[in-house]
Amino acid sequence: MAQQLPSAPFPILTSVSEVREWRAARQAAGEQVGFVPTMGALHDGHLSLVRASLLANEATVISIFVNPAQFAPHEDLATYPRTIEADIAALASLTIPVEGSSSPRTVSALFLPPISALYPSGIDTDVSKQRGTFLEVKGLQEVMEGVSRPGFFRGVATVVIKLFNIIQPTKAYFGQKDIQQALLLRRMLTDLHVPAPLASNLVIIPTYRDAASELALSSRNAYLRAEERPWATVLIDALHKAQQVWDEQKTKGAVVVKDVLEAARASVRAVEKKAQEEGKGVEVRLIYVALNDPDELWDLEKGESAMVPRGKGAVLSGAVMLGRTRLIDNLVFDYPLN
Known part of the structure; x- marks a missing residue:
């Protein structure tokens, strides 16, 4: 049975052959193609990536695919938010004026x-049951x-x-919120000599944050209960507390890694303890905080030197569980992302 597609003011492509035909027409027209891969449940963070692509490219294609291969069997694949009609409406609302053009x-x-289009051999969240070709980026993924x-x-x-091979975009756009993903994919493009996009054309857009709280926007924020939301800026x-230590020590010379992390x-x-003491059923749990080299993603806490020398940048990242919601975030110190 053919897939029932929602209505949209732009083509909805569902097969590899359709995308390649569309891409060939863009190439024949001499158009640059920007690409924004997503798992749907679009929010303003996603839309900021799309706007950046619209500004820089004659054509912009978005993908929506909830990828089973990046969920473990115990994770939230079945309940991951799927809002395709709202996503299409959000994408349809975006318009970017072009100088010298009325359109x-x-x-x-x-x-x-x-x-089946992306995993012709099928896909299981249990790695031991998977068949077909899979890709790893050793050293940066662990x-x-x-x-x-x-x-x-x-x-x-x-x-x-797979998406890059199908679409062959001129540029691809990723958010800084998923900084490890973006840096790892740049290494993948370099190591595999991928021609489209080039590693230099993987554009990292600053994390889109709530203006009042600075909370990074995420599709998983929809999981937060009302009583949990006031605690959502914990990470x-x-x-920011760690950034204060970084900034203070950087002005004096080298930065002590353990001081930043502590x-x-x-x-x-402190927030974990406060939430527990208030006794309102809000649970905060730290998963990790790490300071990593921005080029190789070495864990600086486990390195030979306990110091980050002047002139060297770092990625500070972390994850917490707030109830059943996993929150991730990061700050990049003294390192240009683009």
């Missing part, structure tokens, strides 16, 4: 593949998020290389 730029196409989510970046790299508040961890622990 603004809008989204050119949506790639909405079924699982740290930070990879410590508590083994296999996650294997799934990310696998699906993204970004902790990262500032963040102590901040989360």
Whole structure:
């Protein structure tokens, strides 16, 4: 039975052949193609990536695909928010004026593949049951998020290389909120000599934050209960405490890694204790805080030197569980992302 597609003011492509035909027409027209891969449940953070693509490229294609390969069997694949009609409406609302043209730029196409299009051998969240070709980025996938989510970046790299091979975008756009993902994918593009996009054309857009709280926007924020929302800035508040230590020590010379990390961890622990003492059923749990080299993602806490020298940057990242919601965030110190 053919897939029933929602209505949209732009083409909705569901097969590899349809995308390649669409891409060939863009190439024949001499158009640059920007690409924003998503798992749907679009929010203003996603839309900021789409706007950046619309500004820089004649054509912009979005993909929506909830990728089973980046979920472990115990994770939230079945309950991950799926809001395709709202997503299409949000994409359709975007218009970017173009100097010298009476027609603004809008989204050119949506790639909405079924699982069979991207995983012709099928896919199981249990790695031991998977068949077919999968991709790993050794050394960069086992740290930070990879410590508590083994296999996650294997799934990310696998699906993204498939999407890049199908779409062959001029530029691709990712958010800084998923900084490890973006830096890992740049390494993948470099190591595999991928021609489209080039590693230099993987654009990292600053994390889109709530203006009042600075909470990073995430599709998983929809899981937060009303009583949990006032606690949702626990992680970004902790990262800012660590940034204060970084900034203070940087002005004096080298930065002591453990001092930066302890500032963040102590901040989360204080919130954990406060939530427990209030006894309103809000549970805060630190998963990790890490300081990593921005090029190789080495864990600086486990390195030979306990110091970050002047002139060297770092990625400070972390994750907390707030109830059943996993919150991630990061700050990048003294390192240009683009």
